[in-house]
Amino acid sequence: xxxxxxxxxxxxxxxxxxxxxxxxxxxxxxxxxxxxxxxxxxxxxxxxxxxxxxxxxxxxxxxxxxxxxxxxxxxxxxxxxxxxxxxxxxxxxxxxxxxxxxxxxxxxxxxxxxxxxxxxxxxxxxxxxxxxxxxxxxxxxxxxxxxxxxxxxxxxxxxxxxxxxxxxxxxxxxxxxxxxxxxxxxxxxxxxxxxxxxxxxxxxxxxxxxxxxxxxxxxxxxxxxxxxxxxxxxxxxxxxxxxxxxxxxxxxxxxxxxxxxxxxxxxxxxxxxxxxxxxxxxxxxxxxxxxxxxxxxxxxxxxxxxxxxxxxxxxxxxxxxxxxxxxxxxxxxxxxxxxxxxxxxxxxxxxxxxxxxxxxxxxxxxxxxxxxxxxxxxxxxxxxxxxxxxxxxxxxxxxxxxxxxxxxxxxxxxxxxxxxxxxxxxxxxxxxxxxxxxxxxxxxxxxxxxxxxxxxxxxx
Amino acid sequence: xxxxxxxxxxxxxxxxxxxxxxxxxxxxxxxxxxxxxxxxxxxxxxxxxxxxxxxxxxxxxxxxxxxxxxxxxxxxxxxxxxxxxxxxxxxxxxxxxxxxxxxxxxxxxxxxxxxxxxxxxxxxxxxxxxxxxxxxxxxxxxxxxxxxxxxxxxxxxxxxxxxxxxxxxxxxxxxxxxxxxxxxxxxxxxxxxxxxxxxxxxxxxxxxxxxxxxxxxxxxxxxxxxxxxxxxxxxxxxxxxxxxxxxxxxxxxxxxxxxxxxxxxxxxxxxxxxxxxxxxxxxxxxxxxxxxxxxxxxxxxxxxxxxxxxxxxxxxxxxxxxxxxxxxxxxxxxxxxxxxxxxxxxxxxxxxxxxxxxxxxxxxxxxxxxxxxxxxxxxxxxxxxxxxxxxxxxxxxxxxxxxxxxxxxxxxxxxxxxx
Numbered sequence: 001x002x003x004x005x006x007x008x009x010x011x012x013x014x015x016x017x018x019x020x021x022x023x024x025x026x027x028x029x030x031x032x033x034x035x036x037x038x039x040x041x042x043x044x045x046x047x048x049x050x051x052x053x054x055x056x057x058x059x060x061x062x063x064x065x066x067x068x069x070x071x072x073x074x075x076x077x078x079x080x081x082x083x084x085x086x087x088x089x090x091x092x093x094x095x096x097x098x099x100x101x102x103x104x105x106x107x108x109x110x111x112x113x114x115x116x117x118x119x120x121x122x123x124x125x126x127x128x129x130x131x132x133x134x135x136x137x138x139x140x141x142x143x144x145x146x147x148x149x150x151x152x153x154x155x156x157x158x159x160x161x162x163x164x165x166x167x168x169x170x171x172x173x174x175x176x177x178x179x180x181x182x183x184x185x186x187x188x189x190x191x192x193x194x195x196x197x198x199x200x201x202x203x204x205x206x207x208x209x210x211x212x213x214x215x216x217x218x219x220x221x222x223x224x225x226x227x228x229x230x231x232x233x234x235x236x237x238x239x240x241x242x243x244x245x246x247x248x249x250x251x252x253x254x255x256x257x258x259x260x261x262x263x264x265x266x267x268x269x270x271x272x273x274x275x276x277x278x279x280x281x282x283x284x285x286x287x288x289x290x291x292x293x294x295x296x297x298x299x300x301x302x303x304x305x306x307x308x309x310x311x312x313x314x315x316x317x318x319x320x321x322x323x324x325x326x327x328x329x330x331x332x333x334x335x336x337x338x339x340x341x342x343x344x345x346x347x348x349x350x351x352x353x354x355x356x357x358x359x360x361x362x363x364x365x366x367x368x369x370x371x372x373x374x375x376x377x378x379x380x381x382x383x384x385x386x387x388x389x390x391x392x393x394x395x396x397x398x399x400x401x402x403x404x405x406x407x408x409x410x411x412x413x414x415x416x417x418x419x420x421x422x423x424x425x426x427x428x429x430x431x432x433x434x435x436x437x438x439x440x441x442x443x444x445x446x447x448x449x450x451x452x453x454x455x456x457x458x459x460x
Numbered sequence: 461x462x463x464x465x466x467x468x469x470x471x472x473x474x475x476x477x478x479x480x481x482x483x484x485x486x487x488x489x490x491x492x493x494x495x496x497x498x499x500x501x502x503x504x505x506x507x508x509x510x511x512x513x514x515x516x517x518x519x520x521x522x523x524x525x526x527x528x529x530x531x532x533x534x535x536x537x538x539x540x541x542x543x544x545x546x547x548x549x550x551x552x553x554x555x556x557x558x559x560x561x562x563x564x565x566x567x568x569x570x571x572x573x574x575x576x577x578x579x580x581x582x583x584x585x586x587x588x589x590x591x592x593x594x595x596x597x598x599x600x601x602x603x604x605x606x607x608x609x610x611x612x613x614x615x616x617x618x619x620x621x622x623x624x625x626x627x628x629x630x631x632x633x634x635x636x637x638x639x640x641x642x643x644x645x646x647x648x649x650x651x652x653x654x655x656x657x658x659x660x661x662x663x664x665x666x667x668x669x670x671x672x673x674x675x676x677x678x679x680x681x682x683x684x685x686x687x688x689x690x691x692x693x694x695x696x697x698x699x700x701x702x703x704x705x706x707x708x709x710x711x712x713x714x715x716x717x718x719x720x721x722x723x724x725x726x727x728x729x730x731x732x733x734x735x736x737x738x739x740x741x742x743x744x745x746x747x748x749x750x751x752x753x754x755x756x757x758x759x760x761x762x763x764x765x766x767x768x769x770x771x772x773x774x775x776x777x778x779x780x781x782x783x784x785x786x787x788x789x790x791x792x793x794x795x796x797x798x799x800x801x802x803x804x805x806x807x808x809x810x811x812x813x814x815x816x817x818x819x820x821x822x823x824x825x826x827x828x829x830x831x832x833x834x835x836x837x838x839x840x841x842x843x844x845x846x847x848x849x850x851x852x853x854x855x856x857x858x859x860x861x862x863x864x865x866x867x868x869x870x871x872x873x874x875x876x877x878x879x
Binding site for chain 2: 066067070074199202203205206207210214215216217218220221222223224225226260261262263264266268370371
């Protein structure tokens with residue numbers, strides 16, 4: 001029940017934030033009628049979306065999940081790019097058009113999230129066998145999410161939002177925040193960036209193949225074809241990422257250019273020098289205030305792009321496999337180079353855990369580029385993240401590098417077994433009979449020394 | 461009406477609408493399999509797709525003509541047009557040489573001034589529209605030629621050995637010689653395959669002329685284009701298997717090393733042929749296999765029926781003979797075979813030209829950061845000299861520059877500005 005409440009609370013708070021921005025900036029701030037249009041839109045979205053998701057829940061959705069997600073992406077993109085349209089063409093709509101536009105804006109602020117919420121609440125209710133209670137707590141969560149906006153509206157009205165936001169920058173900010181929030185995280189783990197980049201990659205790949213076929217320069221497994229390297233590059237990750245960046249960054253850059261394009265006001269006809277300076281200063285201060293939301297969105301989008309890039313190029317970190325003393329020689333641990341868990345020749349990182357009393361000694365092994373094996377503790381002498389920060393402990397693999405998860409330093413796999421710096425602490429071993437042989441006493445002693453070094457506090 | 465239609469066809473809005481429609485079409489195909497292939501079929505084989513595509517070509521053409529027309533044409537000057545420019549000023553003066561002084565002032569600022577009756581016009585970067593024009597022209601040529609190619613292209617692939625003759629689209633040709641720089645000591649390390657044959661070519665003669673056909677750019681043979689698309693070993697096999705003799709010339713597809721060719725024989729038997737390394741080198745856990753690709757060693761497994769244990773393995777080079785478990789195999793002369801792709805497509809040269817122009821235009825567009833149209837105009841009407849400036853980009857700086865300069869002109873005229 002608490003899950004449904006918290007999810008609903010989170011989604012409502014996100015919507016309330018977007019609504020707060022839109023409510024206190026013209027045109028919604030111009031009149032009560034316009035503000036009501038916006039609020040009515042949000043209410044209509046909830047009343048339409050929540051029952052739609054709730055009634056069609058239980059695995060029988062009206063449309064496929066991917067279709068709902070697709071249309072959410074379209075709505076977010078349209079909102080985001082409307083900002084560019086309103087920079088190019090300043091609208092001068094009638095009062096009715098403004099009312100309708102604000103209603104539609106409010107509707108799309110919350111429709112898809114409401115539908116997903118209804119679907120999720122139905123599922124949680126079924127699983128917990130308390131549908132009414134779960135529904136009640138979800139509705140309570142929605143109400144609680146909008147409550148701060150209701151309570152703080154008088155104070156929010158006093159904030160001079162209209163000095164910072166223009167209509168284009170408002171739409172861009174709302175669009176960017178929606179891109180960041182994504183959908184309901186429990187149903188849709190990805191925001192638009194990941195499928196956008198994958199889609200662009202597929203398009204570029206198909207496009208380059210078509211172009212090569214058109215030019216009679218189709219690629220070949222071993223014949224050297226003119227410009228095949230260029231074609232492979234253009235159909236790779238980087239151009240797709242570049243296009244994703246272009247898609248995401250165009251509105252804020254466009255708005256920034258238009259913001260700073262106008263010249264300073266002409267003050268040559270003002271006799272008093274102080275008044276001239278004051279006029280120019282007011283103009284520039286207004287520009288800076290208007291630039292703040294755009295620059296904030298810019299930073300948010302950069303962080304979002306980085307997160308997407310990381311998720312598309314994840315670090316490889318296998319779960320440690322338990323190892324024990326060898327049956328034939330209890331003083332050593334023997335790890336086969338090739339077994340049912342794989343072959344070292346795939347050059348992938350392998351981690352192992354040896355239980356010594358109540359301690360877990362985690363160490364890693366990897367085939368180095370020169371064909372020899374590297375074995376080391378899954379820690380270095382320098383970095384020691386806090387005990388609670390388990391995500392930052394040890395190493396992961398990215399290509400031909402090990403990455404320290406704490407300081408993100410790449411360590412070439414060819415340097416494993418070399419002590420010092422950010423390298424993992426080497427473990428003495430030998431290779432015999434296609435097995436890695438590690439002395440148990442060596443491993444335990446080394447681990448104890450590393451622990452002692454930790455306690456001494458010589459780390460970052 | 462025509463002018464409005466012309467403006468609409470050349471407008472950015474039309475371009476944006478067309479591109480959005482094309483994107484929407486592509487997105488609609490992403491719900492199924494192979495979206496890109498289906499989208500291309502939609503573009504070239506459906507009325508709506510063709511309409512969008514043709515619309516894009518018309519839009520680009522119209523935009524290019526409009527831009528060129530407005531850049532090269534001279535708009536008549538009037539006080540209203542000057543007041544509509546980025547920055548302007550006016551000065552009351554009865555100096556009969558006001559216009560000449562304005563002209564001299566423009567020239568001193570680097571503007572090649574051109575007198576037009578009671579006006580002077582100075583333009584920098586008059587031809588700065590050319591990079592964009594080249595880019596758009598390249599796109600128009602490319603798009604139009606792709607459309608033609610989609611309808612008219614015909615392709616054939618022929619497999620030839622040295623000395624053989626073939627014909628494609630009514631054009632006959634003979635493969636005189638095949639050459640490939642196959643190394644005698646190719647080292648394959650681990651499971652990675654980095655085999656790349658840099659020099660491979662087929663000498664083809666047709667109508668008395670000789671042509672060098674490579675895997676690179678296609679070669680024109682009269683009305684068709686030919687390119688080398690595959691290369692492999694041609695090997696003759698002979699022998700006997702269970703008393704039954706066989707003799708066959710086989711085109712083996714065993715490159716790069718690691719590939720296996722299955723050759724069926726009569727009565728359910730078959731060969732599997734692959735390249736055998738001459739030598740295996742082990743360093744640590746890595747294994748390197750050295751192949752003599754110039755004179756390859758084949759591993760031939762003769763399989764009789766599907767039961768295990770009915771296989772006989774041999775390793776032979778060309779000209780050698782071997783036997784195992786009742787199977788006798790001898791390899792005759794070796795050689796190479798080539799697959800040539802012949803294409804009849806009148807639009808192919810235009811596709812190349814369009815692509816070249818597009819890339820050239822795109823590269824030249826970088827110059828637009830500093831090479832763009834700047835205009836200074838002066839009009840003397842009655843007793844007032846109107847002076848205005850307009851810049852294509854970075855207008856803010858142009859306005860600032862004009863306000864700094866205008867003082868000099870006014871000093872030359874010894875005139876007062878009219879507010």
